Amino acid sequence: xxxxxxxxxxxxxxxxxxxxxxxxxxxxxxxxxxxxxxxxxxxxxxxxxxxxxxxxxxxxxxxxxxxxxxxxxxxxxxxxxxxxxxxxxxxxxxxxxxxxxxxxxxxxxxxxxxxxxxxxxxxxxxxxxxxxxxxxxxxxxxxxxxxxxxxxxxxxxxxxxxxxxxxxxxxxxxxxxxxxxxxxxxxxxxxxxxxxxxxxxxxxxxxxxxxxxxxxxxxxxxxxxxxxxxxxxxxxxxxxxxxxxxxxxxxxxxxxxxxxxxxxxxxxxxxxxxxxxxxxxxxxxxxxxxxxxxxxxxxxxxxxxxxxxxxxxxxxxxxxxxxxxxxxxxxxxxxxxxxxxxxxxxxxxxxxxxxxxxxxxxxxxxxxxxxxxxxxxxxxxxxxxxxxxxxxxxxxxxxxxxxxxxxxxxxxxxxxxxxxxxxxxxxxxxxxxxxxxxxxxxxxxxxxxxxxxxxxxxxxxxxxxxxxxxxxxxxxxxxxxxxxxxxxxxxxxxxxxxxxxxxxxxxxxxxxxxxxxxxxxxxxxxxxxxxxxxxxxxxxxxxxxxxxxxxxxxxxxxxxxxxxxxxxxxxxxxxxxxxxxxxxxxxxxxxxxxxxxxxxxxxxxxxxxxxxxxxxxxxxxxxxxxxxxxxxxxxxxxxxxxxxxxxxxxxxxxxxxxxxxxxxxxxxxxxxxxxxxxxxxxxxxxxxxxxxxxxxxxxxxxxxxxxxxxxxxxxxxxxxxxxxxxxxxxxxxxxxxxxxxxxxxxxxxxxxxxxxxxxxxxxxxxx
Numbered sequence: 001x002x003x004x005x006x007x008x009x010x011x012x013x014x015x016x017x018x019x020x021x022x023x024x025x026x027x028x029x030x031x032x033x034x035x036x037x038x039x040x041x042x043x044x045x046x047x048x049x050x051x052x053x054x055x056x057x058x059x060x061x062x063x064x065x066x067x068x069x070x071x072x073x074x075x076x077x078x079x080x081x082x083x084x085x086x087x088x089x090x091x092x093x094x095x096x097x098x099x100x101x102x103x104x105x106x107x108x109x110x111x112x113x114x115x116x117x118x119x120x121x122x123x124x125x126x127x128x129x130x131x132x133x134x135x136x137x138x139x140x141x142x143x144x145x146x147x148x149x150x151x152x153x154x155x156x157x158x159x160x161x162x163x164x165x166x167x168x169x170x171x172x173x174x175x176x177x178x179x180x181x182x183x184x185x186x187x188x189x190x191x192x193x194x195x196x197x198x199x200x201x202x203x204x205x206x207x208x209x210x211x212x213x214x215x216x217x218x219x220x221x222x223x224x225x226x227x228x229x230x231x232x233x234x235x236x237x238x239x240x241x242x243x244x245x246x247x248x249x250x251x252x253x254x255x256x257x258x259x260x261x262x263x264x265x266x267x268x269x270x271x272x273x274x275x276x277x278x279x280x281x282x283x284x285x286x287x288x289x290x291x292x293x294x295x296x297x298x299x300x301x302x303x304x305x306x307x308x309x310x311x312x313x314x315x316x317x318x319x320x321x322x323x324x325x326x327x328x329x330x331x332x333x334x335x336x337x338x339x340x341x342x343x344x345x346x347x348x349x350x351x352x353x354x355x356x357x358x359x360x361x362x363x364x365x366x367x368x369x370x371x372x373x374x375x376x377x378x379x380x381x382x383x384x385x386x387x388x389x390x391x392x393x394x395x396x397x398x399x400x401x402x403x404x405x406x407x408x409x410x411x412x413x414x415x416x417x418x419x420x421x422x423x424x425x426x427x428x429x430x431x432x433x434x435x436x437x438x439x440x441x442x443x444x445x446x447x448x449x450x451x452x453x454x455x456x457x458x459x460x461x462x463x464x465x466x467x468x469x470x471x472x473x474x475x476x477x478x479x480x481x482x483x484x485x486x487x488x489x490x491x492x493x494x495x496x497x498x499x500x501x502x503x504x505x506x507x508x509x510x511x512x513x514x515x516x517x518x519x520x521x522x523x524x525x526x527x528x529x530x531x532x533x534x535x536x537x538x539x540x541x542x543x544x545x546x547x548x549x550x551x552x553x554x555x556x557x558x559x560x561x562x563x564x565x566x567x568x569x570x571x572x573x574x575x576x577x578x579x580x581x582x583x584x585x586x587x588x589x590x591x592x593x594x595x596x597x598x599x600x601x602x603x604x605x606x607x608x609x610x611x612x613x614x615x616x617x618x619x620x621x622x623x624x625x626x627x628x629x630x631x632x633x634x635x636x637x638x639x640x641x642x643x644x645x646x647x648x649x650x651x652x653x654x655x656x657x658x659x660x661x662x663x664x665x666x667x668x669x670x671x672x673x674x675x676x677x678x679x680x681x682x683x684x685x686x687x688x689x690x691x692x693x694x695x696x697x698x699x700x701x702x703x704x705x706x707x708x709x710x711x712x713x714x715x716x717x718x719x720x721x722x723x724x725x726x727x728x729x730x731x732x733x734x735x736x737x738x739x740x741x742x743x744x745x746x747x748x749x750x751x752x753x754x755x756x757x758x759x760x761x762x763x764x765x766x767x
Contacts, residue, residue, distance in 0.1 A: 010322045018315045021371030028368040032258050038265030045273035046216035047180040048599045051344050058599055065466060065594045066175045068553045069560050070108065072464050072595045075171040075186055076208035077101070077194070078453055081201055084164050086146035092135040093197060094167055101171045104189045106181040109172040109545055113149065113159045117542060121513040128541030153522070154505050157457060157498040158564065166456040172550070173210060183214035205449035207460055209596050212436050215446040220279040223729035231283055231725050235290060238718055243297065244381045251372065252293040255364045259289040263357035267349070277346035277663065280726065280734055284354050287722035288332060288675065289361035291715060292325040293369055298711070300373055305384040314373035318366060324685065327629050328678040329362040331622060335674015338618035339667065342610035344603065347667065393695070394702035402702040402757065409758040416755045420648050427651025433570045433660035434603040441730045454566060458498035462563035463577050464595035467584070473556045476531045481507065481524050483587045484559070490583055491563060496576070502561040503551050510534040573601045607666045614670040619644070622677050630684060639680050642756045646676055646748040650740050659740070664733025668740040675719060676748035679712050683752050687760065697764040701757045709753060716749040
């Protein structure tokens with residue numbers, strides 16, 4: 001059979017691909033290589049700022065905070081000696097580490113037990129000196145330091161654990177305007193330093209915002225290096241199983257590599273930064289991009305197996321698959337583009353790039369692979385020849401399964417109705433949590449370090465409270481300070497708060513020192529003049545780099561209170577912040593909360609917003625698409641049911657397995673909706689075609705099971721196993737994303753092969 005052009009718009013595109021293959025290839029290469037150079041502009045970023053727009057009120061408030069008080073991010077080194085740290089060796093270690101922390105790039109200030117500004121009275125003078133001023137203390141001096149430190153108002157729970165066995169060393173990072181420090185350099189340096197001090201007596205841990213942000217980078221890179229090779233191998237095995245040829249297998253692989261390369265090229269062209277969320281982009285595109293090429297290749301070899309010559313087989317294959325692959329690509333794009341409605345920038349960027357990648361995969365499959373099929377006469381695998389010779393309306397097993405569904409259609413529909421309604425209720429009870437420490441598996445260093453801090457200190461981070469006096473020099477007013485003291489005392493009474501850091505303790509300590517160290521004078525002065533004098537005297541005695549500019553504004557209008565607490569979960573964190581602001585207002589204070597960790601927790605609002613808005617938009621667009629494709633409002637609306645059910649059941653799985661709604665699980669609904677609807681399109685498209693050809697309901701559905709069902713099963717296996725590989729990673733949101741995608745897509749397949757036929761049979765007049 002010879003190639004003959006067909007009429008229509010689709011035929012014009014296919015004629016171009018088949019009749020002008022070299023020009024089609026040239027245009028394909030121009031498109032491909034227009035984007036690939038963007039890979040040379042690779043940039044990565046993992047700090048909390050990347051999640052928000054620069055215009056976001058939370059970012060603007062953070063910027064104002066950093067202009068007044070500097071960066072609130074720290075590198076924290078925690079160490080423990082089971083026999084206690086108040087011995088000459090441990091105190092010498094703390095002293096030397098303090099000196100080395102100052103040498104780490106982008107460290108602005110170091111606060112440790114060694115350089116804590118300890119003040120005391122000597123005759124009529126106030127002496128302010130480092131608490132540990134030498135790396136060679138005697139046993140007696142170490143014992144004396146222990147007695148002072150553990151009875152001190154500030155040091156326990158902050159620089160030393162209350163049992164005297166552990167210490168925390170804070171390296172405060174520089175402020176980089178509208179940017180972030182280089183966490184990788186900082187963490188690399190501290191690891192080199194700690195390597196020198198490792199011994200059998202001391203246990204070391206590295207925490208703080210610097211460690212968390214660099215852990216994001218490490219986990220993203222490690223997961224990618226571990227998972228992508230396995231995914232690539234999985235695709236190779238799948239393609240070899242279908243086509244039994246390395247030459248044929250290479251075509252979808254090349255298309256996949258081009259698709260990933262173009263998408264990442266676009267990413268860096270337009271100034272996006274690689275991050276933990278974009279780290280899953282290659283796996284998504286690898287799993288999705290082979291679908292179009294495989295459909296075209298299978299049809300191509302089926303035609304060749306029927307004896308059609310190579311050029312006509314290529315033409316008919318491209319022509320037959322042009323609209324279906326375009327529609328499934330569009331439906332998948334819709335799911336991803338729904339993510340662009342979020343305010344969380346990496347998720348928005350993932351939606352843009354994955355949607356772009358889906359379309360590019362289709363473009364390359366048609367206009368790059370199509371011409372190659374026309375130019376090269378690929379050898380037809382034997383099993384395609386056999387299958388075409390044995391073609392019938394439907395296989396016996398397909399009739400058996402169809403009759404089973406027909407007999408039990410009422411039970412099936414009731415069962416899925418019960419599962420759906422129960423799922424809606426259980427899904428609504430899912431917990432939202434954006435605590436960054438819960439983003440890592442328990443065996444990661446950052447998780448182990450955080451558990452150490454919780455056990456020995458209660459916590460190393462918390463909200464940054466900004467308290468405005470309302471006027472210049474206002475924080476010198478004793479009346480204002482006493483209101484702040486009430487808030488501070490209330491906070492310290494809470495069992496989840498281990499320490500509050502601010503100028504209140506400094507003023508009270510200075511006041512005591514001025515009164516011969518008598519404890520009854522550990523109070524705030526009564527006059528503004530006294531407060532001003534004491535602050536002035538204290539700052540005069542401070543070493544360089546240890547001033548109070550990180551605790552109060554230069555005009556003395558605003559002060560900063562840092563809270564260290566043991567709350568980590570998002571709901572508890574935000575509830576605690578809300579209670580603080582209510583108490584502050586009750587004490588007559590104008591307070592607000594900010595800080596990098598606060599931004600992580602406030603992502604909860606955006607996650608919920610992302611979930612509902614992206615799903616709503618995707619459902620609306622999918623419904624419109626289905627109505628257009630099937631030229632029927634009824635079928636368009638009907639098609640939504642088998643695509644909503646998997647999402648509801650996915651939410652049920654989340655609740656039963658205690659998976660929180662976070663940045664990973666919030667992606668699942670939009671991504672899976674866009675992919676799962678492909679199965680529904682294939683099923684309903686064949687259903688309508690066969691019904692129009694005059695087949696009855698049972699023959700139609702049995703035929704779909706025979707010729708379409710196997711393709712849907714194989715495609716789902718590849719997608720589910722591809723996404724499922726992320727379960728072997730170490731970044732919890734991506735693990736949840738992979739697990740839930742695998743589960744939801746599997747459920748979508750079951751629903752399309754069981755529930756949808758039952759629904760169609762129930763609505764049919766001839767079943």
